[in-house]
Amino acid sequence: EDQVTQSPEALRLQEGESSSLNCSYTVSGLRGLFWYRQDPGKGPEFLFTLYSAGEEKEKERLKATLTKKESFLHITAPKPEDSATYLCAVQERSGGYQKVTFGIGTKLQVIP
Amino acid sequence: SQTIHQWPATLVQPVGSPLSLECTVEGTSNPNLYWYRQAAGRGLQLLFYSVGIGQISSEVPQNLSASRPQDRQFILSSKKLLLSDSGFYLCAWSLAGPIYNEQFFGPGTRLTVL
Numbered sequence: 001e002d003q004v005t006q007s008p009e010a011l012r013l014q015e016g017e018s019s020s021l022n023c024s025y026t027v028s029g030l031r032g033l034f035w036y037r038q039d040p041g042k043g044p045e046f047l048f049t050l051y052s053a054g055e056e057k058e059k060e061r062l063k064a065t066l067t068k069k070e071s072f073l074h075i076t077a078p079k080p081e082d083s084a085t086y087l088c089a090v091q092e093r094s095g096g097y098q099k100v101t102f103g104i105g106t107k108l109q110v111i112p
Numbered sequence: 113s114q115t116i117h118q119w120p121a122t123l124v125q126p127v128g129s130p131l132s133l134e135c136t137v138e139g140t141s142n143p144n145l146y147w148y149r150q151a152a153g154r155g156l157q158l159l160f161y162s163v164g165i166g167q168i169s170s171e172v173p174q175n176l177s178a179s180r181p182q183d184r185q186f187i188l189s190s191k192k193l194l195l196s197d198s199g200f201y202l203c204a205w206s207l208a209g210p211i212y213n214e215q216f217f218g219p220g221t222r223l224t225v226l
Contacts, residue, residue: 004155032214034214034215036217041220041222042219042220043118043202043204043217043218043219043220044156044202044217045217046214046215046216046217049214087155087156089156100158100215101155102155102156103155104153104154104155105155
């Protein structure tokens with residue numbers, strides 16, 4: 001069964017303290033890996049898509065990387081406004097539909 | 113640019129009552145549409161997806177149903193709600209076609225069944 005595991009479940013950082021979130025996956029034939037940010041009570045906001053091992057994407061203080069087994073979301077010098085739950089999702093082909101499996105997420109809290 | 117709307121934003125319903133949640137997308141044509149449910153401490157669970165008008169696929173057997181009466185309208189329904197139907201319901205869209213596309217989510221509906 002396809003699985004997406006995110007770690008840690010929760011992370012508390014001081015403002016400016018860089019860290020990484022992990023997303024490990026087991027799918028038969030990865031087609032794409034997505035990162036989302038979700039604020040409490042809101043829908044997930046799309047951040048990045050990664051398609052192949054070695055690929056990297058950056059947006060402000062966030063950088064996503066991909067290997068054959070996992071992805072990392074690096075947060076450099078985080079600010080309190082980066083506090084949110086970060087979701088990882090993987091996509092594979094399942095018949096004619098591109099099935100997407102989501103992880104439970106990492107809840108990030110950045111303390112001023 | 114594309115936007116996705118969901119309503120209502122919050123809903124409190126008694127057990128056994130009917131349900132209708134609506135989702136509309138603007139700024140794109142023939143999107144793939146999805147309904148997800150998010151429960152506390154659990155990942156997003158895909159309920160239904162649609163690749164076109166009247167074309168609905170169900171991922172999880174349950175007392176919910178979905179319909180797509182128009183290209184950019186997706187409706188989630190139930191004839192009789194259960195307590196277990198409580199949760200955060202999210203509608204999403206993606207571009208259609210054979211390439212692999214990210215999904216974009218609406219603001220969600222918080223449903224509480226009492």
